[in-house]
Amino acid sequence: MRLSRREFSKLGAMGLAAQVLPSASSEAQDANRKVGYCVIGLGRIANHFIGGVQGSSTSQITGLVSGHRDKAEKFAARLGVPKSSIYSYEDMDRMRDNKSIDAVYVALPNSMHAEYTIRSAKAGKxxxxxxxxxxxxxxAEAMIAACKAANVKLMIAYRLHYEPTNLRAIELIRQGALGKVQVIESANGFYENLGxxxxxxxxxxxxxxxxxxIYSLNATRxxxxxxxxxxxxxxxxxxxxGRFDTVEENTTWTTKFPSGALASCCTTYGANMRSYYRVYGSKGWLEVGSFGYEGLRLQANYSSGGRGTPATVLDEPNTEPDPKQFTRQADHFTECILQNKTPKTPGEEGLRDMQYMQQIYKAAGVVAL
Incomplete structure (x- = not known):
């Protein structure tokens, strides 16, 4: 499923390759300075990350990787990145010698994550x-192995692990507010017709x-x-x-956990679906609406006593604007780099989801992953 650089360039000519690649540098040595990130892939998700880094007091953008030099130069001029720190896919390995780059953010199509993670690790980033x-x-296993061999950190960008509304939901469940978790419902999907x-x-x-x-899968975990x-x-x-000649349109799955809790999830490219999760426990329920970049809201209704005990009702909106989630994510990885900590969402977290998605496809009778 991995595309060659030549194949990706052909797709790029059709407007499909609006992404880039960075590399990594030697580990940040001064805990008081900002950690420099090189963004690999200048598509939509990269714009969110760049905005997040601009809102950080501990991180900065110091490099760019792109197959479109003119586009990269426009980004560089806006971000104050020197032209010498702009790389192509072919020469990005030169980042090894760029001391202003400590880490990379890989924002390429899925099939390119492994190649450019491994190349970046070999460049010491x-x-x-x-x-x-x-x-x-x-x-996924090869990515983990390459980063370990190069003694660099690998973090997968599960931004919701650092987002206050989701952390609040986890806190309430761990505190026993809902009692024993029985069932989780979750959905996430949209109408895809861009080709x-x-x-x-x-x-x-x-x-x-x-x-x-994957948002629903990871959330249930x-x-x-x-x-x-x-x-x-x-x-x-x-x-x-013609849209779904090579990929499926809809997937639904049920997960059974060791405690006996069940999760029912669905996803689609065929309809605009409300994204959410709802957790039902023996003492009540909670719901978080949206897996999006902003506008998350936690609602809950639970009672710690028996029948007739007044319920606790929560309605807690998160008013943080996009790209604050990306700032939190970058700040966490920067802290891990500066303080030599293991990220909260390391490569092993991403590997587990890959293994579970493989099992889901197998359960559905599809050979994949």
């Missing part, structure tokens, strides 16, 4: 890689499961604090209009 981690379990790389299995690795379904025991699953394609 720490790696923050977008999710899904890769398009196969074996690639971009997401609908090309060679680049995406699969359909909405890898793109947005951090909400329960458990690892899945088993899965049942189904996939379908309803619209035979």
């Amino acid at each position: 720490h790696v923050l890689c977008e999710k899904p981690m890769s398009t196969s379990v074996s690639d 971009e790389w997401r609908l090309n299995k060679a680049m995406s690795g699969g359909g909405p499961m890898l793109d947005v379904g 951090y909400l329960t604090g458990e690892e899945p025991e088993s899965f049942t699953a189904s996939v379908s394609t309803i619209d035979h209009d």
Whole structure:
């Protein structure tokens, strides 16, 4: 499922390669200075990350990797990045000698995550890689091994692990506010008709499961604090209009956890679906609406006493604007680099989701990952 640089360039000529690659440098030595990030891929998600770094007091953008020099130079002029710190895909390994770059942010199509994570690690740079981690379990394992061999840190960009509303939901569950978790519902999907790389299995690795379904999968894990025991699953394609020639349109799955808790999740590229999760416990429920970059809201209703005890009702909106989630994410990785800590969402976290998605596809009768 991995594309060659030549194949990616061809797609780039069709407007599908609006992303870039960076590399990494030697470890940050002075805890008082800002950690420099090189952004690999200048597409939409990279814009959010760049905005997040601009809002950080501990991080800065110091390099860019792109197949479009003119586009990269416009970014560089806006960000104060010297032209000497702009790289192409072919020569990005030269970042090894750029001491202003401590880490890279890999924002490329899924199939390219492994190659550019490994190249960045070999260049001595720490790696923050977008999710899904890769398009196969074996690639995820190779990424972890390469970063360990190079003695650099690897973090997967699960931004919601650092977001206050999700942390509040986890806190309430761990405190026992809902009693014993019984069932979780979750959904995430949207109508995809742009014909971009997401609908090309060679680049995406699969359909909405890898793109947005992974949010529901990962959320059920951090909400329960458990690892899945088993899965049942189904996939379908309803619209035979050419969009889904290589990837599925819909996926639904059920997870059973060791405690007996069940999670029912669905994802789609065929409809604009409300993204949310709702946790039902023996004492009440809570819901977080949206996996988005802003506008998250926690609502809950639970009672710690018996029947007739007044319920606690919560309605807690998060008013933090985009790209604050990306600032929190960058700040965490920067702290890990400066203080030599293991990230909260290391490569192993991404690998686990890759393994579980492989099991979900297998349960649905699909050979993938």
